[in-house]
Amino acid sequence: MTRIFDDDLATGLGTQAIHAGQRPEPLAGAIMTPVYLTSTYVQDGLGRNKGYEYARSRNPTREALERNVATLEGGRHGFAFASGTACVDSIMKLFQSGDHVICGQNVYGGTFRLFDRLLQNYGLRFTYVDTRDPQRIADACTSRTVAVLVETPTNPLMWITDLSAAADITHRAGALLLVDNTFATPIFQRPFDYGADIVFHSTTKYLNGHSDMIGGMAVLRDDALAERLGFIQNAAGAVPGPFDCWLALRGTKTLHLRMPRHDENGRRIAAWLAARLGAERIVYPGLPSHPQHELACRQMRGFGGMISVDLGTRERAAHVLERTRIFSLAESLGGVESLISHPASMTHASVPADRRAQLGITDGLIRLSCGVEDGDDLVADLDRAFDER
Ligand SMILES: *Cc1c(COP(=O)(O)O)cnc(C)c1O
Numbered sequence: 001m002t003r004i005f006d007d008d009l010a011t012g013l014g015t016q017a018i019h020a021g022q023r024p025e026p027l028a029g030a031i032m033t034p035v036y037l038t039s040t041y042v043q044d045g046l047g048r049n050k051g052y053e054y055a056r057s058r059n060p061t062r063e064a065l066e067r068n069v070a071t072l073e074g075g076r077h078g079f080a081f082a083s084g085t086a087c088v089d090s091i092m093k094l095f096q097s098g099d100h101v102i103c104g105q106n107v108y109g110g111t112f113r114l115f116d117r118l119l120q121n122y123g124l125r126f127t128y129v130d131t132r133d134p135q136r137i138a139d140a141c142t143s144r145t146v147a148v149l150v151e152t153p154t155n156p157l158m159w160i161t162d163l164s165a166a167a168d169i170t171h172r173a174g175a176l177l178l179v180d181n182t183f184a185t186p187i188f189q190r191p192f193d194y195g196a197d198i199v200f201h202s203t204t205k206y207l208n209g210h211s212d213m214i215g216g217m218a219v220l221r222d223d224a225l226a227e228r229l230g231f232i233q234n235a236a237g238a239v240p241g242p243f244d245c246w247l248a249l250r251g252t253k254t255l256h257l258r259m260p261r262h263d264e265n266g267r268r269i270a271a272w273l274a275a276r277l278g279a280e281r282i283v284y285p286g287l288p289s290h291p292q293h294e295l296a297c298r299q300m301r302g303f304g305g306m307i308s309v310d311l312g313t314r315e316r317a318a319h320v321l322e323r324t325r326i327f328s329l330a331e332s333l334g335g336v337e338s339l340i341s342h343p344a345s346m347t348h349a350s351v352p353a354d355r356r357a358q359l360g361i362t363d364g365l366i367r368l369s370c371g372v373e374d375g376d377d378l379v380a381d382l383d384r385a386f387d388e389r
Contacts, residue, residue, distance in 0.1 A: 013072060013187060014256040021067025022249075033064040035246045057234045061242040065249045066217070069207065072186040072252065073199050075219035077226035079233045080245060084182065084202025085110050086238035087216030088149075089119075091178060091198060093232045094225075097123025100144040104131040104161065106154040106359055108180065108202075109348040132292065134165035141173040148173075151180035152189075153296070155333075156308045156343045156367040157360055158283045160292040163299060167195025176225075182206070182334070187259040188302040192221060198229075205334030206304075208251035209258055213244040258336065258372055262305030265338075265370040265378055270307050272379050276386065283308040305370035306333060308343075314363035317342055321366060323385035326377055333369035338378055341367050 010016055025034050036059050041052040052058050066078030081087035088111050095101065103115060105128045115126045129136040131150045148170040152161040163179065170177040178198045179191040185206045191199045201207055203215035220226040233239060240248075263286075270284035279289035285296035286303030296303060311317045320340070321329050327340040331347050341347060344356055344363050351361070370378060 016071050017068075017256045018253050020071035021064045021069075033061055033246065033249060035242050036061045037242055055242075056237050056239055059239075059242050059245070061249070062240065062245045065245040065252070068249060068252055069201070069203070069217050070219045072255070073181070073219040074186070074190055074192045075199065075221050076223070077220045077230070079218045079220075079226075079229055080203070080240050080248075081216035081218070081233070082238045082240045083214045084108075084180075084200070084204060084216040085114060087200050087202075087218050088180075089114060090232050090236055090238055091200065091218055091229065092119055092124065093236060094176075094228055095124060095146050098125070098144060099146040100125045100127065100142050102127050102129060102137055102140045102145060102148045102175075104150045104152075104154065104159075105129055106157050106159050107149065107151045108155055108182075109350045111149075111151075111180070113350045130159075131161040131166060132159050134162055134169055137166060138169045138173075141169070141175070145173050145175045147176045147178055149178040149180070151183070152299075153183050153285050153304075153306070155183065155306070155347070156283075156365065158285050158290065158306065158308060160285060160295050160299070162295055163189075163191055163194035163196065171195065183304060183306060184300055184302075185255060185259055185304075187256055188263070188304060189300045192219075194299070197222065197225065203248045203251075204332065206259065206262070207255060207334075208248045209255065209335055210247070210251055211332065211335035211337065213240075213247045215240045215244050215248050217248075259302060259304065261372040262334075262370055263302040265372065265375050266303055266305040266307060268375045269368065269370055269378060269382065272382070273307065273309055277309065277311075281310045283310070305338075305368075307368045307370065309366050309368065310362065310364055311366060312364040314344075317364050317366050320382075320385045323387075324381050325384070326373060326381040327368065327385075333367075335369070336372045338371035338373060338381075339369040341369075343367050 039055045043049040062080050070078030127140045129140050150161045167177045176197040179196040181199050182202045182205050200218040203217050267286050274282045284307045327338045330339045
């Protein structure tokens with residue numbers, strides 16, 4: 001008899017991270033899910049197959065990842081996509097021309113670009129609101145509102161949205177709450193517990209955690225909605241390859257070990273920066289000076305490794321960005337290695353300058369993604385880089 005991991009066997013996130021969604025491979029019993037590098041499957045006879053016909057529709061490596069992340073989020077159905085952006089695009093295909101979507105004002109730059117430069121051309125309507133104040137979501141609702149999309153904490157300003165307040169307002173309007181959980185991961189925040197309808201990720205970031213693939217993932221609880229998104233996954237076809245799924249699955253096995261270390265380094269560096277530069281320049285939800293620190297404590301079990309620092313001017317930012325040796329100057333985040341970046345000219349270059357200014361993504365803002373290296377070394381690296389000389 002093939003042993004299949006039963007989610008009821010363990011409620012611990014660590015055990016689930018390692019086992020959920022996986023089963024020994026049937027031919028030899030390999031404990032690791034193989035990379036099923038195949039486009040098609042041999043059928044036993046006309047109309048008789050093993051449930052697999054073509055790899056855009058189903059691939060066993062992809063399914064293992066989908067089940068794994070769905071379990072970690074506390075959902076029932078997972079759908080993997082070729083990127084986080086492809087995931088958002090496919091979710092939006094649930095809606096139709098004329099439908100209205102309310103979107104957090106400070107969402108990932110690529111999500112804004114997708115809505116503003118592409119999907120708007122197909123008749124979807126978007127309103128961007130500061131979801132830190134849930135009342136603004138209520139004020140923006142119309143009879144055509146079908147979804148509210150929030151990211152919490154946001155990138156790079158670390159705005160927090162009260163998920164249960166957002167869910168109440170969204171559901172009262174008869175709409176779906178879509179939550180980008182890329183920054184917090186299910187280790188620190190479980191949006192379904194607060195009423196989210198779809199939780200999604202750029203698996204490129206913390207879930208994979210090793211900066212070696214691009215991917216996205218949507219998790220749902222509702223069976224009927226999941227069936228519709230599954231149809232879109234196959235019909236629009238923005239699926240990831242099996243090797244990328246395998247890499248992400250290898251990543252999620254250590255998510256519960258990596259996240260506490262990102263968090264430990266994040267807290268330590270944020271406190272060090274606050275002591276050195278003044279707390280008002282440091283944006284980190286774990287600092288008591290963060291305007292939404294209390295909400296963050298209520299809604300999250302950890303704060304992670306993302307920190308933004310306002311250095312005042314582009315020159316001062318460049319000085320630091322070019323002097324770190326362990327923190328590498330690069331886009332992206334969530335990997336085991338520490339990165340440093342300049343949102344205004346890198347990740348948020350696709351956001352128009354006036355909009356950036358309005359949001360507070362200034363030329364002096366730098367963003368740190370604290371990895372899982374030794375905290376002493378990371379602090380020493382920043383100490384050298386901040387030195388005026
Ligand atoms: C990176 C990112 C995305 C986009 O994901 P890709 O995999 O780069 O397409 C979406 N949301 C957040 C919060 C991200 O950090």
